[in-house]
Amino acid sequence: MATATATLTPPTRTSVFLQQGTIESLVTRLLVSTKQLLQRLTSWSEERATPTEVRRTRLLFNENLFSCITRFRDMHLNTAGLDNIQEWFTSVIETILADEASPESYRTHNPAIRHVVTSLLQSLRRLQTEYRGKSSTGRRLR
Template identity: 30%
Template structure:
């Protein structure tokens, strides 16, 4: 799964994860990691929120690959997961501003966390990654499918808000609100 092409309107919202060459075990001192996270420019900017979330899921997969090659630590994978979780909340909030219920997707971060905990509980190797990556991708595919089902209600809401005026259509798509997950649910993977 690849995120849609980077949109200039989303240039303010970006994320960078740089891996350290040192690898670290769970019970060792964490290696340094440089992470920057900037939320989308507007909390109601659904296309940018979705695009950023999809980009972060790609970075998480890349970090897992590096972990399997012992080029990234468990801490770095955990940090990448935390960024996905934070952006998931930002995306839920963006949709909520358009009165779109996202509760059917609230289990995704927990499902992803469970797979990552099992994966990172083993010694890093390409074999371990080959075993767990299909499960990671299945969870991320479920997220993508869920986001796609929200696209039509989002467009309808935007059109109803701008009735009679020409409004740009959302630039993301991929070839009754209840409480969203809290930030505490995105704690570092032990």
């Protein structure tokens, strides 16, 4: 995934304070879309969702992931842990969808799904901790 590099100005104390809610809501949306994607994959494996529905849900996940990455980068945080998530999830999902829909197929690919989700959660936890550190530093300077 190629990304454009832009020159960013350092956040001010006020912008750090105001963005906290925004970052928290973006992360929440990403987590909700992750859950929806996992539910859609489960539905697909039970033949209650089509591959197109899974792909649409994945696109929503990708949009939410991109929003989070952009916001964390705006805060000058290293998003390296998130940068490959979209590619990994896309690869895993397309591999799953190439198989016949069945619970067995889903179980076969579950370790790969779990790996991507675990990587996502660990990266988000690290970034939120770093963000909160910057945010609380900004508040102390007032």
